[in-house]
Amino acid sequence: MKLLIVGSVAYDTVKTPFGRRERILGGSATYCSVAASYFTDVAVLAVVGEDFREEDRAVFEEHGIDTRGLRMHPGGKTFHWQGEYGYDLNEAHTLKTDLNVLGAFEPELPESLRDIPYLFLANVDPRSQLRVIEQCRKPKIIAADTMNFWIDNRRKDLMEVLSRIQLLLINEGEARQLSQEFNLVRAARKILSWGPKMLIIKRGEYGVLKVTPNDIFATPAYPLESVFDPTGAGDSFAGGFMGHLAVSDSLSADHIRHAIVMGNVLASFNVEDFSLGRLGSLKKEDIENRYQAFRRLTQFGEA
Amino acid sequence: MKLLIVGSVAYDTVKTPFGRRERILGGSATYCSVAASYFTDVAVLAVVGEDFREEDRAVFEEHGIDTRGLRMHPGGKTFHWQGEYGYDLNEAHTLKTDLNVLGAFEPELPESLRDIPYLFLANVDPRSQLRVIEQCRKPKIIAADTMNFWIDNRRKDLMEVLSRIQLLLINEGEARQLSQEFNLVRAARKILSWGPKMLIIKRGEYGVLKVTPNDIFATPAYPLESVFDPTGAGDSFAGGFMGHLAVSDSLSADHIRHAIVMGNVLASFNVEDFSLGRLGSLKKEDIENRYQAFRRLTQFGEA
Numbered sequence: 001m002k003l004l005i006v007g008s009v010a011y012d013t014v015k016t017p018f019g020r021r022e023r024i025l026g027g028s029a030t031y032c033s034v035a036a037s038y039f040t041d042v043a044v045l046a047v048v049g050e051d052f053r054e055e056d057r058a059v060f061e062e063h064g065i066d067t068r069g070l071r072m073h074p075g076g077k078t079f080h081w082q083g084e085y086g087y088d089l090n091e092a093h094t095l096k097t098d099l100n101v102l103g104a105f106e107p108e109l110p111e112s113l114r115d116i117p118y119l120f121l122a123n124v125d126p127r128s129q130l131r132v133i134e135q136c137r138k139p140k141i142i143a144a145d146t147m148n149f150w151i152d153n154r155r156k157d158l159m160e161v162l163s164r165i166q167l168l169l170i171n172e173g174e175a176r177q178l179s180q181e182f183n184l185v186r187a188a189r190k191i192l193s194w195g196p197k198m199l200i201i202k203r204g205e206y207g208v209l210k211v212t213p214n215d216i217f218a219t220p221a222y223p224l225e226s227v228f229d230p231t232g233a234g235d236s237f238a239g240g241f242m243g244h245l246a247v248s249d250s251l252s253a254d255h256i257r258h259a260i261v262m263g264n265v266l267a268s269f270n271v272e273d274f275s276l277g278r279l280g281s282l283k284k285e286d287i288e289n290r291y292q293a294f295r296r297l298t299q300f301g302e303a
Numbered sequence: 304m305k306l307l308i309v310g311s312v313a314y315d316t317v318k319t320p321f322g323r324r325e326r327i328l329g330g331s332a333t334y335c336s337v338a339a340s341y342f343t344d345v346a347v348l349a350v351v352g353e354d355f356r357e358e359d360r361a362v363f364e365e366h367g368i369d370t371r372g373l374r375m376h377p378g379g380k381t382f383h384w385q386g387e388y389g390y391d392l393n394e395a396h397t398l399k400t401d402l403n404v405l406g407a408f409e410p411e412l413p414e415s416l417r418d419i420p421y422l423f424l425a426n427v428d429p430r431s432q433l434r435v436i437e438q439c440r441k442p443k444i445i446a447a448d449t450m451n452f453w454i455d456n457r458r459k460d461l462m463e464v465l466s467r468i469q470l471l472l473i474n475e476g477e478a479r480q481l482s483q484e485f486n487l488v489r490a491a492r493k494i495l496s497w498g499p500k501m502l503i504i505k506r507g508e509y510g511v512l513k514v515t516p517n518d519i520f521a522t523p524a525y526p527l528e529s530v531f532d533p534t535g536a537g538d539s540f541a542g543g544f545m546g547h548l549a550v551s552d553s554l555s556a557d558h559i560r561h562a563i564v565m566g567n568v569l570a571s572f573n574v575e576d577f578s579l580g581r582l583g584s585l586k587k588e589d590i591e592n593r594y595q596a597f598r599r600l601t602q603f604g605e606a
Binding site: 087088182183184185186189203206207209215216217218219220223224225226227244254257258260261262291295296297298299300301302303 | 390391485486487488489492506509510512518519520521522523526527528529530547557560561563564565594598599600601602603604605606
């Protein structure tokens with residue numbers, strides 16, 4: 001099944017203990033759609049500015065991503081994020097956010113993209129997320145991400161989003177902030193009572209926790225000797241997860257687990273280099289091998 | 304195989320967001336030996352004061368623990384620790400440490416305990432750990448824990464300990480502090496180069512990472528809806544782990560994985576109540592059921 005990803009396409013200026021890069025291709029829709037493209041047909045809905053480079057548009061096309069929804073906003077500049085990480089790569093310190101064309105982003109879904117059955121709404125204003133939901137004619141599965149800013153400042157709209165989606169993917173701190181519960185299992189139960197059938201809690205280098213009313217699944221993250229840049233890890237996770245889900249077209253507990261591990265696999269590649277340095281050039285067997293490595297990392301038998 | 308546990312027996316005064324308890328039975332050797340007693344024959348080597356209650360000594364005996372090495376120091380008082388936890392139960396805030404009889408603890412292994420093949424040296428002064436190692440005649444497996452204070456203040460003795468043990472069990476922060484490496488995989492490789500064949504890194508609510516030269520195993524912790532008191536979780540983990548290892552008497556990668564999960568299982572019970580409230584009254588089927596729950600929590604198939 002085809003997957004539509006709505007989010008940001010950005011230029012990032014990133015500093016980590018291992019290097020610095022200026023205005024490299026980034027953004028939630030970028031990481032997510034490239035990760036998902038290894039599994040299923042993907043379309044992207046995002047806005048860029050006049051400064052958006054031809055070679056960066058080509059990256060999407062090389063991955064077979066449908067870019068009819070990747071619109072250029074005349075007279076504007078592409079969203080720019082500047083941040084840095086210390087040795088604790090779990091936490092980004094934002095130095096600068098130039099919203100540019102993203103500030104006035106009113107997503108308008110081209111007619112040709114309105115029947116896509118799988119929908120992932122990356123972290124954008126909940127009002128934009130609702131607007132997209134209303135434009136989709138036959139959504140089968142809607143998943144969304146969000147962030148602390150929207151939890152604080154758009155709570156009412158966000159609650160409306162929650163009532164209309166099946167899957168919510170957020171990080172640990174956001175789950176606590178949204179639910180006002182410190183214990184994650186309680187936090188998850190409360191959030192599930194607001195609409196979503198499933199909550200995926202991203203815990204950075206500690207992995208992922210999935211909670212549904214009847215099942216909890218936990219995986220660690222893949223322990224890497226060299227992590228270069230964690231930017232986009234959560235979005236790559238979402239892409240691998242949603243891509244695998246869309247292609248298997250099943251929400252069975254087993255398929256969900258496979259999809260979560262695929263999300264981990266894609267995120268683990270993403271952090272091995274800046275931008276799409278590693279994520280953008282994967283082979284089928286790279287993904288398969290790391291999935292197997294993930295099984296060796298985590299599996300155990302009867303005592 | 305029989306397991307000898309060397310560590311502290313303490314009275315703890317603990318406050319968590321869920322309650323407060325005064326002078327309850329605690330200490331690394333207590334949690335560890337009770338957890339291990341569900342799997343194998345256990346002997347304990349520790350010192351207590353004149354104030355040590357008969358009912359607390361009885362706890363060890365009810366679990367079939369050999370207390371010939373649990374010595375009372377005349378004229379002294381039992382080690383007392385006072386601490387509290389906020390909602391982030393991963394971090395204890397120590398309010399008071401009265402070493403009392405532990406300050407002058409010079410472990411002297413009774414003749415009858417010198418041939419025990421499995422040895423766990425909980426977190427005590429590395430000089431005491433070395434003293435015990437020298438008193439053991441036929442150690443087959445020696446495992447040890449340590450803490451930030453000894454890493455800072457007894458580094459030379461600790462390095463000598465590392466050269467004489469097979470397994471080191473420490474927490475994430477200690478692994479970084481000891482190795483001076485932030486990345487945990489690098490940290491583990493460096494520590495393994497100093498002697499131990501295996502490093503077990505405890506990550507609190509995030510689980511456990513095991514690193515040997517040829518294998519990495521990662522498990523999450525069991526996600527609980529009610530965590531009452533995390534005191535002793537690491538020691539309960541060590542007890543379940545070492546107890547299962549001693550009874551299977553094998554260091555095969557599979558047995559190590561089972562033992563780590565058993566450690567997680569015992570730790571998950573421990574945090575459900577203060578002191579030995581839950582850990583002290585487990586049935587065989589409680590342990591088996593949670594081991595199975597752990598499999599359901601973490602296992603997944605081929606994609």
